[in-house]
Amino acid sequence: AKRMGRGNYQFFTPEMNAAASARLALEKALRRALDQREFELHYQPKVDVKSGQVLGMEALLRWRHPERGLVPPAEFIPLAEEIGLIGPIGAWVLETACRQNRDWQQQGLPKLRVAVNLSAVQFRQQNLPEFVAGVLKDVGLDASCLELEVTESVVMHNAKEAAQILEKLHAQGIHISIDDFGTGYSSLSYLKQFRLDTLKIDRSFVRDISSDADDAAIVRSVIALAHSLRLGVIAEGVETSEQLAFLESLDCDEYQGYLRSKPLSVPDFEAFLRDAIGA
């Protein structure tokens, strides 16, 4: 029985028991995954809207589960954050993405920027700027070839501290993007306090951009806002050439989406890159 306040007792229902044991099993499997190297990164290109040139790629985490196959991050990152496993997982992601990018450069592929997603917990971890600097140094990757994606809610929570962290990262030459821009219900005043490079327009605004006047207005405003603050702007979730044409008419700088490529495994992304540069 679970003890409630004021001496009340409430028994777990069978549903609660089932949910609790499923969670426990996932927790155990997740801890094993890190030891057994079951995680992998897939890469999705970031593309220049006007020229179609590939400018970089976002690293997206996948869990190759022995029975369940490829598990998307939404199914395990929230739990990993809760149980304190996002620290080691996030460190693995950062190192792996940086090392991969260095390898590609050593293989003679063009010098691109790799973007890594940072969770809230990771962003607040002690010495994040020093940790990132250490990884870049160990791996031997230029800071200008790393981009960190953080969401609005991550930086808005204790904005003063966030501003200092972003300043230290930016000072190293690392590129900073605000992910899922427009979904965070936050005030825009933070934009001028933070050292940022790019606003990333969330997929939810892009989806109906060519048919929904409100979405089009929002995207148009975000692009204008970004440019007036001298920031770059990238749209995510671009699936159709119609969406892309619309974004081009609004002067959006970059895009990401299935239209050009889904996130790809390392060998597939390599093949994609060689094809894109005509090698």
Ligand code: C2E
């Ligand atoms: P996000 O950072 O907003 O990433 C974009 C998501 O949209 C990715 O889902 C990507 O596969 C998907 N996507 C890209 N293009 C399209 C498109 O044209 N159409 C549609 N429908 N979807 C598209 P994914 O890979 O499942 O990742 C989901 C979220 O998990 C990410 O959202 C990010 O918040 C988180 N995530 C992924 N990798 C990491 C990581 O290494 N660390 C942390 N902390 N979070 C991660």
Ligand code: CA
């Ligand atoms: Ca992202």
Ligand code: CA
């Ligand atoms: Ca995101």
Ligand code: CA
């Ligand atoms: Ca998003």
